[in-house]
Amino acid sequence: MGQVLSLNGVGLTLAGNAGPVEILRGITLAVEEGETVGLVGPSGSGKSSLLMLMGGLERATSGQVMALGQDLSAMDEDGLARFRRGNMGVVFQSFHLIPTMTAHENVALPLELAGMQDAFGRAAAELQAVGLGARMDHYPSQLSGGEQQRVALARAVVPRPAVLLADEPTGNLDGVNGTAIMDLMFGLRDRHGATLILVTHAPELAARCSRVVRLADGRIAGEGLL
Helix, strand or coil, X not given: CCEEEEEEEEEEEEEEXXXXXXXXXEEEEEEECCCEEEEECCCCXXXXXHHHHHCCCCCCCEEEEEECCEEHHHCCHHHHXXXXXXXXXXXXXXCCCXXXXXXXXXXXXXXXXXXXXXXXXXXXHHHHHCXXXXXXXXXXXXXXXXXXXXXXXXXXXXXXXXXXXXXXXXXXXXXXXXXXXHXXXXXXXXXXXXXXXXXXXXXXXXXXXXXXXXXXXXXXXXXXXX
């Protein structure tokens, strides 16, 4: 077991209409291999921004972000894209499926982009694993919200990423579908051995994590439940 993520004095400042806005301030945090970490806190506290920094989707303006032994702070955009493709799976609240592609094509896409063998066979197996074997040829508009999130989850885990990041994965779903996605997410994490980091407002989802980190005003305010 070792560290998969290490943030040291990380800050994020973005341009706003009235001048620079500090989103994150001096974040220092380490995540061990195999942990499940819930990021909680009020809206605007910086949870999603922190998740994006961990995944190399946003670049820190100060400090250092280390992921799987690589310094993300020092990578250019192409380097970050290559790193993400092989190591990070990301699930968003709003699914981000490609509407002109079937569920099968959406899940196969990251494997095809990475030049992996048998992209469609592996995608089909992952869709079976999330209970959508009979819906593979359907387009996103033909699927319910819960089904679309299952497709998004299959797409995130099919490359076997070391780290799975989820931003409010149950936020757009009703209670039944939200619980089903939670069960699937933790089940896939157990099956593939990925480290799971998720942003959530749902106490029941946070309670399933091995560790909960609370943010407030762009800083870590401690560890504990909502």
